[in-house]
Amino acid sequence: MKNSRPSTQTAALTCHNLVVGYAEKPVISNINISVETGQFITLLGPNGAGKTTLLRTLSRHQPPLAGSIRVGEQPLEQLRQADLAKIMAVVLTDKITPPLFTAFQFVALGRYPHTGFLGRLTDKDKDVVLTALAAVHADDLSHRDFADLSDGERQKVLVARALAQEPQILLLDEPTAHLDLKHRLEVMAILRNLCRDKGITVIASLHDVDIAAKVSDRVALVKDGAITSWGSPEQILTSETVAVLYDFRTACFSHHLGSIEIRGEQYRGRVFVVAGMGKGASIYRMLAKRGYGISTGMLLSNDLDCYVASGLGAKCVSQSPGSTFTEETRTMALSEMEASDMVIEANHHTNGPYQENQDLIRRAVQMGKPVFSFRTASGRNKINGIITVTDNSELFTAMEVHCP
Amino acid sequence: MNQSPQVQPPIPYGQKHPLALFVILFLLMISMVAVNICTGSVTISLSELFHLILRPDTTTESFILWKIRFPRALAAVLCGGYLAVSGLLLQVYFRNPVVGPFILGISSGATLMVSLVMLTSLTFQLRIITPFTVTLAAMAGACIVMTIVVAIASRVKNGITLLIIGLMMGYLCSAVTSVLTALAEEEQVKGFILWQLGSFSGFKWDEISLLLLVGSLLLTGVFLLAKPLNGFLLGEEYAKSMGINIRFFRMLILFLACALAGMVTAMAGPVAFIGLAIPHMARMIFSTSDNRILIPGSFFLGALVASGCDFIARSLLSPVELPLSAITAFFGAPVVICLLMKRRVKL
Numbered sequence: 001m002k003n004s005r006p007s008t009q010t011a012a013l014t015c016h017n018l019v020v021g022y023a024e025k026p027v028i029s030n031i032n033i034s035v036e037t038g039q040f041i042t043l044l045g046p047n048g049a050g051k052t053t054l055l056r057t058l059s060r061h062q063p064p065l066a067g068s069i070r071v072g073e074q075p076l077e078q079l080r081q082a083d084l085a086k087i088m089a090v091v092l093t094d095k096i097t098p099p100l101f102t103a104f105q106f107v108a109l110g111r112y113p114h115t116g117f118l119g120r121l122t123d124k125d126k127d128v129v130l131t132a133l134a135a136v137h138a139d140d141l142s143h144r145d146f147a148d149l150s151d152g153e154r155q156k157v158l159v160a161r162a163l164a165q166e167p168q169i170l171l172l173d174e175p176t177a178h179l180d181l182k183h184r185l186e187v188m189a190i191l192r193n194l195c196r197d198k199g200i201t202v203i204a205s206l207h208d209v210d211i212a213a214k215v216s217d218r219v220a221l222v223k224d225g226a227i228t229s230w231g232s233p234e235q236i237l238t239s240e241t242v243a244v245l246y247d248f249r250t251a252c253f254s255h256h257l258g259s260i261e262i263r264g265e266q267y268r269g270r271v272f273v274v275a276g277m278g279k280g281a282s283i284y285r286m287l288a289k290r291g292y293g294i295s296t297g298m299l300l301s302n303d304l305d306c307y308v309a310s311g312l313g314a315k316c317v318s319q320s321p322g323s324t325f326t327e328e329t330r331t332m333a334l335s336e337m338e339a340s341d342m343v344i345e346a347n348h349h350t351n352g353p354y355q356e357n358q359d360l361i362r363r364a365v366q367m368g369k370p371v372f373s374f375r376t377a378s379g380r381n382k383i384n385g386i387i388t389v390t391d392n393s394e395l396f397t398a399m400e401v402h403c404p
Numbered sequence: 405m406n407q408s409p410q411v412q413p414p415i416p417y418g419q420k421h422p423l424a425l426f427v428i429l430f431l432l433m434i435s436m437v438a439v440n441i442c443t444g445s446v447t448i449s450l451s452e453l454f455h456l457i458l459r460p461d462t463t464t465e466s467f468i469l470w471k472i473r474f475p476r477a478l479a480a481v482l483c484g485g486y487l488a489v490s491g492l493l494l495q496v497y498f499r500n501p502v503v504g505p506f507i508l509g510i511s512s513g514a515t516l517m518v519s520l521v522m523l524t525s526l527t528f529q530l531r532i533i534t535p536f537t538v539t540l541a542a543m544a545g546a547c548i549v550m551t552i553v554v555a556i557a558s559r560v561k562n563g564i565t566l567l568i569i570g571l572m573m574g575y576l577c578s579a580v581t582s583v584l585t586a587l588a589e590e591e592q593v594k595g596f597i598l599w600q601l602g603s604f605s606g607f608k609w610d611e612i613s614l615l616l617l618v619g620s621l622l623l624t625g626v627f628l629l630a631k632p633l634n635g636f637l638l639g640e641e642y643a644k645s646m647g648i649n650i651r652f653f654r655m656l657i658l659f660l661a662c663a664l665a666g667m668v669t670a671m672a673g674p675v676a677f678i679g680l681a682i683p684h685m686a687r688m689i690f691s692t693s694d695n696r697i698l699i700p701g702s703f704f705l706g707a708l709v710a711s712g713c714d715f716i717a718r719s720l721l722s723p724v725e726l727p728l729s730a731i732t733a734f735f736g737a738p739v740v741i742c743l744l745m746k747r748r749v750k751l
Contacts, residue, residue, distance in 0.1 A: 059645060085647030092645075098499075098637040100693045112635050112646040118696060119631035165646065 012037040012169055012201040013058065018067035020050065020057040026065055027053045028222060033230055035203065040195045042212040043205040045222030046246055051205035052173050054222070058203065059090045059171050085113035089162035091172040097147045103157045104142040107132055110164030132163035136190050152183030159190060170194065172204040188215050210259045213237045221245050254311035261311030264288035269341035270295065274361060276354040279346040280305040286392055288312045295340060297333035298325050298357060325356050337364055342399065345373040370402040422690055422697050429704040433481065436711040440477040441469065443719060475607040477711065482615045483604065483672045484710020485703035486664040489626055491679030492702045493661040496633050496695060498563050504680035505665035508570030509549045511674035512577035514666065515600060517545030519581045522596045523588035538599065539670050546666030549573060550659070557658050558651060562640060601727030602675035604714050611671050618667060626660050626699055629653070633695040676729035681740045682706040688743050709736065
């Protein structure tokens, strides 16, 4: 069980018509999920949706209001507390700083359900503790005082303590809160490895949709007293479901990019960006951040720029790849450009499929639009009337001047 | 398995050698007891002491030794040790460093009952207040409060609620006591105030044997709790997830802590400071939070400090005996402050 993934997919945890909440006040109702062994399950949802309440109910820290939970084959409520501790371990959000504990001693507390009457550690127990510390890459912390560890190090040691219980199921409440990006990714990678290498079922509540989409096998979206979606992140984490989940108005989860784009307020001018092959992505984001409206073209619909632009809510003139740009696309791009206050040329490739965009730049100059370009213009591609800039800050200074 | 040279399994009992520290503590305690027995209005030399221990006779020295000095020295050892262990239990359970054995109102309950006896005895037509009556009253008070606390403990959800309820009960009892004090006559009030400051004088062998018998039973119970107590260091939620029956152990911990503190209060009065400070000192001396070390460690340290304080209380302004609580606090508080400042340990 420990080192090899079981060949038959068995349910590690099953909830049937479960209602969780406090004293007759249901928080989430009608939960019917079955968690397979060795899967990484993420609970997503806004603050106060009941993720913690659900986790507390699963760990038997509070009783369910209705319905049933089965751990493997057994009903949760019938397990003895000591037996449950050998199956399930938790990492809570409680800030605990017991004094005068080395990380090793702290992790050794996790051996509690396995040790004898006075909690004496056998050689096997010590091995398990060291293995747990190694699994979270915290071997070097074992002699450090727990109270002196940083938040990130402490979180890893907390996970190690849970691992020392040798659980089959690991429940974590916001394991990445308060962590810097490095530790956030490290903790997620550790948890991911636990699923893969040790077959441990991990159930965690998270706030990072983008990370959740990349590590989870199953995602549960928790909102308005129900699990609104349950399935693989590829299926259910679309920009629409995420926008509804968190009531996004100015942000958008990009399904293709797996990240959140933050839309601007669009109170300044409208800018037409000639981009392609990923050259536009950072410019779109900077324009959105500074409050410009964006339109862009002509792009092939599988271009990275196209995904970023749609994520930011930009008007994106595109067509599916395979042929040269049609007259219709060209007309649309021109009319978008006509409606814009300025044009930016994002150093697109002038030889490939985006060759024709060069015409757009010429037309823009003819229309009398201010055109800014990152290209060091020379040779036959040189177009007169273009304002050349070398970096973003220069670009925005020039934009302020030409379009206050 | 892991034989890489860097990863040495740390000593599970903290950085120092607990056995050596235990031996030192024990020897210090024994010497302090010897000092307590030998000094006083009549000085007994060590050779005389051994002689009198082996062959008790009918001399005044023998009488003083067996009827006064021995019971008193033992009382200091036992009471100091019990109070320290009681304080340790509650500090661990509540995960709060400013908690002491009397936080749940044990001393206030005992004080209330004693004030009823000592301050209103005339109204009850009791001419003589024997020390025995006072002890009985204090024991009754401590027991009543303890019963209430344990009964509440089985119902409340978490420790903090219980802590506040305990504090409130303490205030209630103190309120009644202060009304009684205001109404009482002056000469009675002085005796009552002195009782409130605690003393190890006047212990009888009966009381000592009761302290020894019940106390050792309770201490055994505490030591068997060492493992779950270590689990409680992470808080009730984690303790539960590691397989600890929270409700059962909560009641057991509170019962043992209250019983130890109540027993001492009944016989020696509410001795301040020892129960609060000794667990901190033990933690810093042994530099560990492991209760398997701290339970015996606190006991011996408590015994040592209580003996030392009793010695100072008796001898500093002899023949006047100073109030015990004044000595424990006056000499103990600076020690704790120094230790904390020096070691920079977060408790």
